Amino acid sequence: MRRTLAALLLLALAVTPAAPAQAETALPSAGPGSATVVPVQVTGSPAKRFNVIVMGDGYTESQLPAFAADVDRHLNVMWSIEPFKSYRNYINVYRLDIVSAESGIDCDPDLGSPRRDTPLNMGFWGGCNPASVQRLVTMSNSAANTYANLVTGTSSANRQILALGNSGTYGGAGGAYATATGSNAMSALISPHELGHSLGGLQDEYDxxxxxxxxxxxxxxxxxxxxxxxxxxxxxxxxxxxxxxxxxxxxxxxxxxxxxxxxxxxxxxxxxxxxxxxxxxxxxxxxQVSREIMVRRISAKTDLVQSSTPAGAPVGADRVLWVEPMHPVSHALTVTWSLDGAELPATGVALDLRTLGLSPGTHTVQAVVADPTGFVRDPAIKAALSRTVSWTVDTALSTPPDGVEPGIVASTPTERPVGGTDVVYVETTHPARSVPRVTWTLDGTPVGDGGPALDLEPLALKPGTHTLTATAGGQSRTWTVDATAPATAYELSAPLVRSGDTYVYNGPVEMRLTGADEHPGYVVSESRVDGDGWFNYFGWPTSSELPWRFTETGTTIDHLVFGRLPRGRHVIDYRSIDAAGNAGAEKSFTVTTIAPPPACTRTVTGAHTGPLTVASGVTCLNGAQVKGPVTVRRGASLIVSGGSVTGAVTATGAADVQVLNARITGALSVHGTTGSLVLAGMELRGAATLTGNADPILTGTTINGALSCAGNTPAPVDLGVPNRLTGAGQCAAIQAAADAKRAASEPYEAVINSAAPEKGTDDHLHD
Known part of the structure; x- marks a missing residue:
């Protein structure tokens, strides 16, 4: 299908973080143009892995730590997404630290912006082309390929290049190679999308x-x-x-x-x-549809059977056959053994032929290595996730001693902490006459069954940091196990009222999520609204430092709408995922949004002494101190925000009456409002009568006097924030709700609206 400019504007390619195996490699020259290969995660030979090479452009030597931080963020976002999360061991990641003579990239953000002296010649506007568009970031593909060749063992057939430009402006491009800006709020999300194209062959779903x-x-x-x-x-x-x-x-x-x-x-x-x-x-x-395809494509970039007993010539019946499968993080591949077509009870990666009691002659032994992932349902893809190794066994042959001693040759990377539910593995030597036993200890206590892989999830580790060791033939590997889930804190802009994790707003809602973990590495925070999909919290599209902003109609940025939240009650779940892949517990808060007050036609501030009559239009008392009675006539509106009224407040047939975080000393009588009646966070020192009103709301309000409610349509509601009152008639129900909440010892507080954010500890909306 056609690939349009719109598709090229949301691109990038990246992969993930943490581990070793190849020494750093550098170009012989120093200064601008020099480059160092930094192995970020090496899980096996580049010839048997999908290799991702992340290189930077426009980062001066002093800015290379910033480049490393950008890469860490891009990769950890990738690791939080399936199937990359489960199949991270199938991927090698290398960072190329390229020294730039100047900081930044060409034409950022405008065509009139300077051109920079950088090794990859990256630039916005398709390389400063007036006929292009700002967001299209291109580079010199030949230069990128030259630098990628520094990573020994990789080639165009087994690697993917991602180039990050030193810029906070949104942009990228994709194809055979991919680009993205390094520090824009959304740049780390371009990477998995572009891998969907370049690795998965997926098409854009834009309309x-x-x-x-x-x-x-x-x-x-x-x-x-x-x-x-x-x-x-x-x-x-x-x-x-x-x-x-x-x-x-x-x-x-x-x-x-x-x-x-x-x-x-x-x-x-x-x-x-x-x-x-x-x-x-x-x-x-x-x-699930795209994920299934991505599982197949990632697996196709590797060999499910990394190595095995040579299968070309007949082998004797006096030896051990073995296979070395790949090792997903989330689960182990299965190995099924058969003899002359009959399945054997043997499990594991090795089969001792001496235990079979073979009759004289030749036999066929097969090992089928398969991926049992629940991410795949298509039988054709399941078949592609399986490999069969066959041997001819001749009982007349004798296997000479090979002198191979038990030992460990490879393993889950030890340079980074592993997650508390990971499958950790070692690859051992393979003596012809024995099966090396692996001894696993967790914090000094033996665990496991002696096999080369250990699934940590069934151990139900206590939160904290643990030490895991595997030993075979006198050789050991040791890992730090991070079994502590990350914590997540949320901050919200000041609400009208709040009770615990329940908030009420009559305007925009700003939300900030902050993930924290005891181990290094970028922590990915996520939220979802009303059970919708988990969404990466990246700040706000224009800046990662800004909170996410919810409004009823959303905010249009570059023709896309962000933060649309319909009026009403919404449950927002939140969590974080740390660099080891641990997901924090899902927690939630509730936000209820109501209509904003009508626009003011008259505003009163400061002190006002004497009666106040609202005859028409919308009168707003903003922090005013009124000493005298207030009367609202038919069709007029009164909005009291903060401040106080000392005197009775009476409204009959008004359009709107709203008292928000204010105090009234005197009686309150509201009858027959046709628009809105909102009493939120207010304190009434007197009796109240509410009759015949449309859609009345009493939330977080204290009434120190008798309250009578009748004929309201529907009955008054508290929106989840209880009131302190003694209600009769229709208001008895919300009084009962408040009593029940207090009896359950749930927190209650009426929050005065201010500039201070509300904080919750251990958010987003979409296009």
Missing amino acids: YYQRGVPGGAYSGAEPSSPHHTLLTEAQMAEQRRKWWRWLGEESESGGPIGRYEGGLYYSTGVWRPSRHSMMKTLGYYFD
Whole structure:
């Protein structure tokens, strides 16, 4: 399908963090243009891995630590996303520290901005081309390839280049190679999206050709893309085509897998599997359909059987056969052994033929290595995630001593902490006449069954840092196990009222998430709204330092809408994922948004003495101190924000009456409002009568006097923030709710609206 400029604007390619295996390599020259290869994660020979090379441009020598931090963020975001999270051991990652003569990249952010002297010649506007667009960041592909060749053992066939430009402006490009800016709020989210293209062969699910321009109607044949279709759900199920196996499943990116119109840059006439997967909206996960394809593509970049007993010539029946499978982080591959077509009870990576009592002659032994992942349902993909090794065993042959001693030759990287639920492995030597036993100890206590892999999840480790050691033949490997989940703190802008983790707002809601962990590495925070998909918290699109901003209509930035939150009650879950892959416990808070007050036509501030009559329009008392009665006539509106009224407040047939975080000393009588009646965070020192009003809200309010409610439509509600009152009639229900909450010892507080943020400890919305 066509690849448009819109697609090229959301690109990048990256991968992940932590480990060793290759010494740092540098160009012989020093100063600008010199480069150092830093192994970030090396899990095996480059010839048997998918190699990601992340190189920087526009970083001076003194800025290389900033480049390393940018890479850490990009990679840790990648590791928080499946299937990269589970298959991180299939990938080698190398960082190329390239010294730039000048800081920054060309034409950032405008065509009139300076050109920079940088080794990769990166620049916005497609390399400062007036016919291009700002967000398209290109580079010299030949220079990038020259630098990538510094990583020994990699080639264009087994590597992917990601170049990060030293800029905080949003931008990137993709194709054979990928670019992204290093420090923009959203740049780390470009990487997995672009890998969906370059590694997974996935198509864009955008419903526009370019931002701000609707894509129109698709009129072609059934798309070849596995995640786009013209078929209905019934047709997919009947014909067993496309994503029929996943229909109805709750999507990893939010909502059920089904049929959602728009994709391939068209607004109508073509459908995608989920509401907003990563290929539709940056920040969400791959949905199950795309994730299944990505599992196959990642696996295809490696060999599921890394090595084995040589299978070319017959072997004797007096030896051990072995296979060395790949090692996902989340689970172990299965090995099934068979003899002359009959499955054996043997498990594990080695089979001692001497235990089989073979009859004289030749026999066939097979080992089938398979990936049992639940990410795959398609039988064709399952078959692709399986390898078979066969040997001819001749009982007439004798195996000579090979002199191989038990020992450890490779393992899960030891330079970074492993997660508390990881599968940790060692690869041992393979003597012909014995199966090396691996002794595992956790904090000095033996664990495991002597095999070469240990699944930490069933051990249910206590939170904290542990030491894991594997020993075979006198050789040992030791890991730090990070079994402590990261903590997440949230901050919200000041609400109208609050009770514990329940908040009420009548305007924008600003939210900041901060993840923290006891071990080094970038912590990825996430949130979701009303059970929708988990969404990466990156700050605000224009700056990672700004909080996320929710509004009823959202905020349009570069033709995309961010932070749209419909009016009403919403549950926001939040959590963080640390550099070891540990996910923190899901916690939540509740936000209820109501309509903002009407615009003021008259504003009163400061002191006012004497009666005050609101005859028409909208009178706002903003922090005023009124000494005298207040009367609101039919059709007029009164908004009291802060301050105080000493005197009775009476409203009959008013349009709107709202008393927000203010104090009234006197009686309150409101009858027959046609718009809104909101009493939020107020204190009334007197009796109150509320009758015949539309949609009344009493939330976080204290009434030190009798309260009578009747004929309101519907009955008054407290929005989850209890009141302190003695209510009769319709208000008895909200009084009972408040009493129940206090009896349950739940916290209560009425929060006065101010500039101070509200904090919660151990957020986002989408396009």
